[in-house]
Each structure stands twice: as structure tokens, then as C-alpha cells.
Amino acid sequence: MTALRRRTLLAVLLAGGTMTACTEQDDSATDGTGGASDGGGEAADPGAVVAESSFFLRHTEVAVRLHPIVRSGEHLVLTVDLTAEGDAAEFEDQYVVGGTLTGEATSAWSDGWGSASGGDTRDFLGVRLVDLAGDQVASTAVDAEGETVGVRADNGETADSGTQALAGTVQIAFADPGTDALAVYLPKLPLVIDVPVIEADVPAVEGAEEQLDLSAIEEAPLEPMLLMSQDLAEPLRETRELGATTVAISSDVLFDSSSADLDRKAKSALDEAAQRIESHEPGPVTVIGHTDSVDSDASNLTLSKERAAAVATALEKRLDTSDYELSTDGKGEAEPIASNDTEGGKALNRRVEIVLETPLREEEVTREMPEFEGRAGTAAEGVRFDGSEQWVLRPFDLQLGAARMLEDHLVVTLEVTPRDEDRSGVTGIGQFDDGIGMPTEPDGVSTYTLLASSGAVGVLVGSVLTYPAFHRAGGPSETTRPLTDLSLNTAADGGVPRILELVFPRDIAGVEAGAEVALQYGTTGPLAFANESTWRMTEVPIGA
Known part of the structure; x- marks a missing residue:
């Protein structure tokens, strides 16, 4: 168990908490850790691999390879390859059966409570293209039925026993923000930045019954980031959108x-x-x-x-x-x-x-951080839950992977590791966020959304708590989602870490490279509520 945890956290730290897409077409351009490389030039080949990383489905490590984003007419197409290798019996026990690797990824990368949180059950809703410089988020394009316009196919080797190799490809259509490079948000992985956008033919997906049909797109959501904050010392809440x-x-x-x-x-x-x-x-x-x-x-x-x-x-x-x-x-x-x-x-x-409707001046933080009664620890220590708290179903450790500034946005990587030995495939890790972490919810966001995401985890500077960026995700339900993992309630095996990536809006007072901030779930003061799963992590250093 320890080896699994160390490997994942090391990969995040080597990358400074993000993955930078390399742009060499030679395979040697990647360093095997998902970290930044010294690649140069522009990847013109849609089949080139520009970034690599991995995440866990249960306790199976899945390798992820990203290709350049292809511009086709008014839309963009993202292609991601997945591979995993292991014992066939282990795959069977984990329900990660040969031929369904992309199906498991669909669950991990969608909205964990989509059926209850506004009715948006489209596949891969958690996968997004992020224009950090333009403060925009592109959600999956949808067809007339409200389903994601995309294809997935599995082409791995199936076996009843012995070593089994799984492989698959996911391809998704998005709106085009009009930039030459974008960040890619893949749930349970660090943010992938500087993924090139190229003019090329959309690559075919091997093994797919039908190839991607961009003419089926009814809507391709491209929406601005929404800032939401509240003052814990005063009964004030603040939202910021489009100036x-x-x-x-x-x-x-x-x-x-x-x-x-x-x-x-x-x-x-x-x-x-x-x-x-x-x-x-x-x-x-x-x-x-x-x-x-x-x-x-x-x-x-x-x-x-x-x-x-x-x-x-x-x-x-x-x-x-x-x-x-x-x-x-x-x-x-x-x-x-x-x-x-x-x-x-x-x-x-x-x-x-x-x-x-006027812009912010340079703002100074003058209020002190309010006292806190929940679970607390420094970034170096982490925060520990023993499973006895209300709403907390299992013991787990919450640790900081990295906090850094990207295009004036704070991006935070958290790592959550269940400390029990439960590998039943039933219990997730969303218990630290029971869905009531915010005193009010933006339009299109339900308690179920917050239950399945880390959208109620804020950055605390002085007495002002600012939440991750929210954005409208379109679709028939006109949903709004946080720029976080949307499916924390998928099964997590004991001892296996999970990455939680939080992307915050720009222009948060006191949030800059070199500063120290706190992260907090749950509130105190005039807007407090009864919740034993509240936590605060202090002395969080922000890197460049």
C-alpha cells in the first residue's frame, strides 16, 4: 500500500502538481512521470503522445496518454488512450474486466450523482478543456438527446487467467475557445497544461463501432468561470462573473x-x-x-x-x-x-x-483568520479522520500534493488515502464532503453535486473563503459544476490514494506565488452549520 501511495504523490511533486504537455513527436520527449519535459517545436501529428500520467480504478493503475487536441471546423476533439495490465482474476474481483476499461473510466470521469443533481447523466461530464488565460471552461458537447458527443472503444487482450492487458480509447468533442493550447482537466489526475491545439484530421478510434460524428453536436458549452466567496466574520457572500x-x-x-x-x-x-x-x-x-x-x-x-x-x-x-x-x-x-x-x-x-460592474483595485487582506472547531492540520501534517465523525464512513488521510499559480489561477492538488483495508468496491471517499459545505448554491448546482465533488472546499485568506471556480455546463438541465472531480463517490480501495484537483478563479485577494493560505471545508461564524466533517489545512505554501 505504501509503495502505491509514494509513487502517485511523487509523480505529482515531480510535475509541480501539474502535467505539462510535451510537444516533441519523439517518444523520448516524455519522462515517464507525467512531468514537464524539455520538448520543443509543435506537435503536428494527431497520433503523437503529448502527456502521460496514471490514476487508479480500485487498485488497478491505469496509464493515461493524451494526444494533441484537434481543431475540426468550429469544434475541438480530445483523444485519450488508456492501458492497464494485471492479473485476470484481480481484474475480475475489481469489476475491471477486460473489454470495459473505458466503461470504468466513464464512471470515474462523469458526475457521480448525475441522476440526482439536475438530471445530467452524460458521459465524461468531468472531463473539461480549460482556457486559463481566458477564464473559460468547455464542457462536453451534447447531441439532441443531451448525450455527450464522443466515442469510446476497448481493444485490449482478454483472458480467463494469467496476465491480462487492457486498452481503450476515449474521444470527446468540445467547443473551440480559439487558442493554440489548453489545459485538460481529467478527474483523478493533476491538471494537464499546455496541450497543443492543431489543425488536422480527427484520428480514427480503433475498434469503435462508429467514428466521431461532429454533425450530431446540438450544443457545445463554453462558459466563463464564476467566483463565489463568503466572509466568515460577516454575513456577506460574493459572486463574480463576466466583470x-x-x-x-x-x-x-x-x-x-x-x-x-x-x-x-x-x-x-x-x-x-x-x-x-x-x-x-x-x-x-x-x-x-x-x-x-x-x-x-x-x-x-x-x-x-x-x-x-x-x-x-x-x-x-x-x-x-x-x-x-x-x-x-x-x-x-x-x-x-x-x-x-x-x-x-x-x-x-x-x-x-x-x-x-467595475474591476477590482489591488486588495489587501486585513481580517484575521477566524477560529475553527473542526479537524485541522498543517500542510506538512495533513488532516486525519478516524471514521467516527458524523457523515464520515471510513478513516482516511487528507494531504497536500501541491498548490501553485497558473495564469493567475490557484490550482491545488490534494491526495486522499483511505486507511482501512476495505476493498469491497462499495465505499467511496466523498464522505469528507457531505454536500452542505456551502451556505448557498449557485443556480444549477444541487447538494448532490457537492456531495460527489470537492466543490465546497475553499481557499481561506483572512476571513474570506473562496470556492473553486464554478461554470455552467449546458445540456438539457442547464447544469452548473465546480472545476473539481465530480465523482468522489466512486469506489476507492483501502490504502490506494486518489488525487483531487481544484482549480480556483483568478484575482483572489492574498493568493499569489510565495504566499501561505489555508484550505477549508465547512464554515464557522455567522454562516455556520452543524457538520462534524469540517476540516481546515493551514500553512499551505503557494508555488509559482
């Missing part, structure tokens, strides 16, 4: 029930909101009131407008209105962000939003 920033304040700390008169306890939240506004360049500011569904539509609309006006009046005393011109609006109960069927959902819907 617009929204700061949301809970109405429960601003007003008494059904009132538009500001409460005395509102002062701290309003002071912080004014500081958030001043962290942006001068420009117009819109204050929008929202309510829950209690009372009539008409009275809720009136209350929301009155509350927006009250907040705007208070902000006028804290801001230079010649720099920040304030306007107000009210939406009543028309734009909920949570269900009004629960008290918690109603509380989230009662809010006042402050919308800014």
Missing part, C-alpha cells in the same frame, strides 16, 4: 422581520459592504432587495424595494457618491437562490444584493 460582482448581505442581520428599518446590528455588515464597494474602481452601484415567499407578492415587492432604499441610504454615508453612484431596485420573492420550503432556504432568500 460583474454581487455582494449579498443577509436581511436577517439588517432588519427585523417584515421591517425596512435598519437594525443596530447592521452597522458592521454595512461597514464591510462599503469596504467591498471601495475595493472596486469607481462606477455605478445597484442595490437590490429580495424576500422569501412569506406574505403576498405585492407586499414582498414593496418590502424589497424599501429595504434596498434603506441600505442605499446607509451606504451613502459611508461612500463618496461622486465615485459610486447608487441606484436601487426590488425583486420581492421573484428571484430565490434557495428553496422557500425550508426555514434555511427562506433565510438565504431574504437578502440585499449590491451589484458592481
